[in-house]
Amino acid sequence: MKKILLLTFFCLSYATAQAKDIALPRPETSGGMPLMEAVAARRTHREFSPRRLETQTLSNLLWTAWGISSTDGKRTIPTARNQQNFDVYVLLDDGSYIYDAQNNQLRQIGDKDLRPLAATSQNFVKTAPLTLVFVAPKDTSGHNYAALHAGSAYQNVGLFCAAFGLNNVVRGLIDYDALHEALGLSAEQEVITSQTIGYPQ
Numbered sequence: 001m002k003k004i005l006l007l008t009f010f011c012l013s014y015a016t017a018q019a020k021d022i023a024l025p026r027p028e029t030s031g032g033m034p035l036m037e038a039v040a041a042r043r044t045h046r047e048f049s050p051r052r053l054e055t056q057t058l059s060n061l062l063w064t065a066w067g068i069s070s071t072d073g074k075r076t077i078p079t080a081r082n083q084q085n086f087d088v089y090v091l092l093d094d095g096s097y098i099y100d101a102q103n104n105q106l107r108q109i110g111d112k113d114l115r116p117l118a119a120t121s122q123n124f125v126k127t128a129p130l131t132l133v134f135v136a137p138k139d140t141s142g143h144n145y146a147a148l149h150a151g152s153a154y155q156n157v158g159l160f161c162a163a164f165g166l167n168n169v170v171r172g173l174i175d176y177d178a179l180h181e182a183l184g185l186s187a188e189q190e191v192i193t194s195q196t197i198g199y200p201q
């Protein structure tokens with residue numbers, strides 16, 4: 001019995017040590033430039049410094065994309081019938097993660113750099129520090145709500161980038177099948193689109 005308990009303890013410790021989830025600081029939900037100026041400044045850029053985003057900036061940015069903004073659990077973007085059937089995956093140089101807004105953390109999916117799968121012919125994506133991949137259940141509404149939800153998320157992120165001096169580009173030129181597999185998505189889920197973000201060079 002003692003041996004079994006010890007073995008269980010070591011297995012659990014090993015599993016905990018393997019999980020490299022990233023705790024995010026509480027998002028800062030104020031500041032930045034006035035909305036109308038951010039709307040005017042939002043632009044696509046395709047040059048990025050490899051400099052990593054500070055965890056606070058990452059937390060703030062993800063909150064604009066898919067954070068929780070009310071005590072009753074509503075999000076920063078609307079979803080049809082408030083189904084909240086949407087996920088934001090995060091590709092960093094040290095692995096891939098899913099944004100867990102409830103616990104304000106990045107839950108690790110794997111430790112491989114998946115940015116090349118999002119790059120296809122656009123090599124700057126391989127070195128830009130952050131790529132978001134928007135994922136949703138396959139659309140059964142006939143209205144393509146999943147794409148609409150992704151549009152809300154990438155527009156919020158685009159405005160955040162304009163307001164805080166970051167570059168970004170929405171990118172549909174990605175390897176959908178390879179990302180689907182590498183992110184461990186189910187047959188019922190689909191990759192909608194992506195967005196690459198970083199500081200200007």
Ligand SMILES: Cc1cc2nc3c(=O)[nH]c(=O)nc-3n(C[C@H](O)[C@H](O)[C@H](O)COP(=O)(O)O)c2cc1C
Nearest residue numbers: 042043044045046122154169170171172173174193
């Ligand atoms: C759904 C969508 C997919 C896009 N895919 C790509 C892409 O794969 N690669 C790229 O360089 N730009 C991509 N773009 C960026 C557009 O080229 C860009 O938004 C457009 O040229 C207008 O420029 P602006 O965003 O500065 O107004 C995409 C934009 C959208 C909305």
